[in-house]
Amino acid sequence: MKTCPYCGSPVAKENEANYYECDFCMIQIKDAEEDGSRKTITFRETADEDDLFKTTPELMTFHTFELLSLLRLIRQKRSVKYNELYRKAKADEITGNTASEESREDYRFLTKKMNIVENILLQRLGYIPDRLYDSYLTKYLDKIKNGQKNKSKMNIFKEV
Numbered sequence: 001m002k003t004c005p006y007c008g009s010p011v012a013k014e015n016e017a018n019y020y021e022c023d024f025c026m027i028q029i030k031d032a033e034e035d036g037s038r039k040t041i042t043f044r045e046t047a048d049e050d051d052l053f054k055t056t057p058e059l060m061t062f063h064t065f066e067l068l069s070l071l072r073l074i075r076q077k078r079s080v081k082y083n084e085l086y087r088k089a090k091a092d093e094i095t096g097n098t099a100s101e102e103s104r105e106d107y108r109f110l111t112k113k114m115n116i117v118e119n120i121l122l123q124r125l126g127y128i129p130d131r132l133y134d135s136y137l138t139k140y141l142d143k144i145k146n147g148q149k150n151k152s153k154m155n156i157f158k159e160v
Contacts, residue, residue, distance in 0.1 A: 001156070002032040005039035008154030036154040045141060047073050056116055064124050065140060071117045072132040078110040 002011050004022040011020040011032050019028040033039060043063030047070035059067070085103050118128045
């Protein structure tokens with residue numbers, strides 16, 4: 001029997017677009033579960049450089065752990081870029097040159113991406129993590145993995 005992945009209620013196909021409708025949650029569901037199973041969440045355990053160029057709507061679909069990993073990557077790259085700009089500015093004082101516009105643009109880009117990811121995390125977590133140490137990310141990942149192991153099925157309450 002197809003069930004809602006959120007509340008466990010039985011669902012039926014509602015329309016030709018192959019959506020299921022949950023009367024209790026009052027939502028349309030693309031992928032219903034079987035017999036009260038909970039929704040399976042998939043995510044990557046790391047972020048990569050390609051993620052820097054994802055749009056905001058794409059980033060909003062990322063798992064929270066992926067966003068935390070991405071935020072850590074962005075902050076590292078931004079810090080490197082800041083130090084590079086600082087060194088260039090010091091050298092420019094001596095030579096009379098100005099820091100390259102490309103470096104400034106990279107720093108601005110990383111700052112904007114950092115703001116986007118921080119704001120998505122703020123909406124989800126209620127705060128922006130100050131520092132993302134290995135220990136923090138490892139504990140977070142362990143909690144996710146342990147939570148997925150203990151997934152019990154939901155009780156199914158049929159209409160009377």
